Amino acid sequence: xxxRLSRDEAFETLxxxxxxxxxxxxxDGTPITxxxxxxxxxxxxxVGGPEAxxxxxxxxxxxxxxxxxxxxxxxxDLKAVLVTCTAREVTDEAILQRLSxxxxxxxxxxxxxxxxxxxxxxxxxxxxAHATFELVPDDRILSxxxxxxxxx
Numbered sequence: 001x002x003x004r005l006s007r008d009e010a011f012e013t014l015x016x017x018x019x020x021x022x023x024x025x026x027x028d029g030t031p032i033t034x035x036x037x038x039x040x041x042x043x044x045x046x047v048g049g050p051e052a053x054x055x056x057x058x059x060x061x062x063x064x065x066x067x068x069x070x071x072x073x074x075x076x077d078l079k080a081v082l083v084t085c086t087a088r089e090v091t092d093e094a095i096l097q098r099l100s101x102x103x104x105x106x107x108x109x110x111x112x113x114x115x116x117x118x119x120x121x122x123x124x125x126x127x128x129a130h131a132t133f134e135l136v137p138d139d140r141i142l143s144x145x146x147x148x149x150x151x152x
Contacts, residue, residue: 005143007043010081013143015040017069022047022135024058024065024087032058038067039102045085046099048132056131063087067135075146082142085135096132 005013014020023033034055039046045067049055059065063086072078090096 003144010143021068045135051129059087079145083137087133090132
């Protein structure tokens with residue numbers, strides 16, 4: 001058995017992960033890699049947040065990006081999926097509503113109460129201007145699951 005995941009297994013791993021790592025590019029080509037909360041729907045990855053985020057500017061300027069999820073503490077348990085993608089801004093209200101429901105179900109238990117946030121942070125998150133991006137993976141999916149290696 002290969003340590004590579006099938007496409008279905010890769011997307012299942014993506015969908016079940018809690019935090020993803022998104023890499024986008026600054027204007028000078030420097031990669032910026034940050035953790036994000038996300039949703040997976042129909043083999044697409046969705047990330048969103050306040051309009052004022054620099055990530056929004058970067059993805060609008062250069063839609064090429066990559067997305068990684070990983071798990072495992074010991075080498076024998078390491079598992080990862082990396083996809084290279086093209087970002088597209090989502091404006092369809094039906095999709096945005098569905099994504100809002102998915103994100104709420106996935107993350108509401110982990111959100112900080114707004115009242116506990118510094119005022120400046122709270123102001124950013126309470127601003128109704130948000131941007132959501134659909135990350136469309138290309139055909140290259142890099143994946144592995146070291147637990148498939150027979151060490152006996």
